[in-house]
Amino acid sequence: MTQADASATHPALLPGDTPAVPVTLVTTASWSEAEAALDPAHSSFARSLGFKPKAGSLALLPGPDGNLARVLFGLGDTEAPAYDRLIAGKLPSLLPDGNFRLENAPDPAEAALAWLMGSYRFGRYRSAGGPKARLVAPAGIDSDEIGRIAAAVAMGRDLINTPANDLGPAEIEAAARALAERHGAAIAVTQGDALAREFPLVHAVGAASPRAPRLIDLSWGPEEAPRVTLVGKGVAFDTGGLDIKPSSAMLLMKKDMGGAAVALAAADMIMGAGLRIRLRVLIPAVENAVSGNAFRPSDVLPSRAGLSVEIGNTDAEGRLILADALALADAEGPELILDFSTLTGAARVALGPDLPAFFTEDEGLAASVAEAGRTAIDPIWRMPLHAPYASLLDSKVADLNNVSGGPFAGAITAALFLRRFAPKTKAHGHFDLYGWNPATKPGRPEGGEVQTARLTYALLKARYGT
Structure with missing residues (x-):
């Protein structure tokens, strides 16, 4: 899947001088003043429609010739705790075909990005029938950056939305290669006998599938720049x-490579902006299938880090493949490692689908990640790496088990498991995300979502600059 494929799923911003219908954004506080400034006919028409500035409300106001002359769109109370800063992402689905420009946006860049993200539709298998409303770039924003971010989000969403019959390990590799080619990055892929020797956990998890597992290793940027490594789960x-899921639990498992999609989308933003880092992206890409050579419960497997792992559950495969990738990342001694994965149901039970769980021992990193999440409107919630829970992973026959075997603290024990494989890197952050919008929200259509990709870009841009 190429960037051209992804960018075709959403429109670009139109040049600022394009003729367009104005969309006046009004809040609960600004509505009286905005109404007074309207043409009297428009004010009367809006009242006859019963328009109120509640969030998501819309009024289409005609001109003397009957054509659309102005749009009113309600933002609601922008001071309310539940105010959605991506509310403008609702507009593309509400407006008719045409060109539009925004007036009175609290943050024009946020509104433009929300519009583009809300215009996304997945159309690989049928006509997407997406929005036909187009947005003129608001004055004073960096249209190129907004466009790059939106295109990267669309690329990542396309990857997650593509079903497994058309997106296996080889296709994840192809997406990484297309990204590397576009940005002049280097890429190396390990598979076959070399994978079994160098990344035994990745090999074991993917061995049962006819589609060969692999470790994808992309690098970009000057050697002397600060080293940052992104690791994405690519199941x-x-x-x-063999600990097979019930059918209901398999229905969304095409999204189990969401961590890889996040890493690639973030890398697209980072390389497109030319951030001052030496970027490395590691993706263990596998399919966890069932066959005669599938790994089994109670197997004891070696890892790249030299730790032996007893398999308590074959459905806890994501942490196994991430362990080998993290060991590779840690050996290089980067300044920062961030890993992304659709890892545990426990995180969803605790935080729901909208809030990825975030784990780190580094207080400075935790504060920076929280701020980046607020800046990028890409929220997370920090959860504790409670060290005493590590004993829940004890094994009688190996260095550790891949699961605790009990009902408690599943997301925490998974994070503690991963931490064992990157011990040298203090600044290590682990994101346990859902990777899916269960229902459409402004700027976030139902389907695959690259949660934490925009946060990661904002974090690294603030930390390292361009």
């Missing part, structure tokens, strides 16, 4: 292995 489909 193209997860049956659960």
Whole structure:
């Protein structure tokens, strides 16, 4: 899947001088003043429609010739705790075909990005029938950056939305290669006998599938720049292995490579902006399938880090493949490692689908990640790496088990498991995300979502600059 494929799923911003219908954004506080400034006919028409400035409300105001002359769009109370800063992302689905420009946006760049993200539709298998409303770039924003971010989000969403029959480990590799080619990055892929020797956990998890597992290694930027490594879980489909999932739990397992999609989308933003870092992206890409050579519960497997792992559950495969990738990342001694994965149901039970869980021992990193999430409107919630829970992963026959075997603290024990494989890197952050919008919200259509990709870009841009 190429960037051209992804960018075709949303429109670009139109040049600022394009003729367009104005869309006046009004809040609860500004409505009286905005109404007084309207043409009397428009004010009367809006009252006859019963328009109120509640969030998401819309009024289409005609001109003397009957054509659309102005739009009113309600933002609601922008001071309310539940105010959605991406509310403008609702507009593309509400407006008719035409060109539009925004007036009175609290943050024009946020509104433009929300519009573009809300215009996304997945159209690989049928006509997407997406919005036909087009936005003129608001004055004073960086249209190129907004466009790059929106295109990267669309690329990542396309990857997650693509079903496993068309997106296996080889296709994840192809997406990474297309990204590397576009940005002049280097890429290396390890598979076959070399994978079994160098990344034994990745090999074991993917061995049962006819689609060969692999470790994808992309690098970009000057050697002397600060080193940042992104690690993304690339399970193209997860049956659960021999601890097979019930059918209802398999329905969304095409999204189990969401961590890889996040890493690639963030890398697209980072390289497109030319951030001052030496970027490395590691993606263990596998399919967790069932066959005669599938790894089994109670197997003891070696890892790249030299730790032996007893398999308590084959459906806890994501942490296994991430462990080998993290060991590779840690050996290089980067300034920062961030890993992304659709890892545990426990995180969803605790925080729901909208809030990825975030784990780190680094207080400075935790504060920076929280601020980046607020800046990028890409929220997370920090959860504790409670060290005493590490004993829940004890094994009688190996260095550790891949699961605790109990009902408690599943997201925390998974994070503690991963931490064992990157011990040298203090600034290590782990994101446990859902990777899916269960229902459409402004700027976030139902379907695949690259949660934390925009946060990661904002974090690294603030930390390292361009």
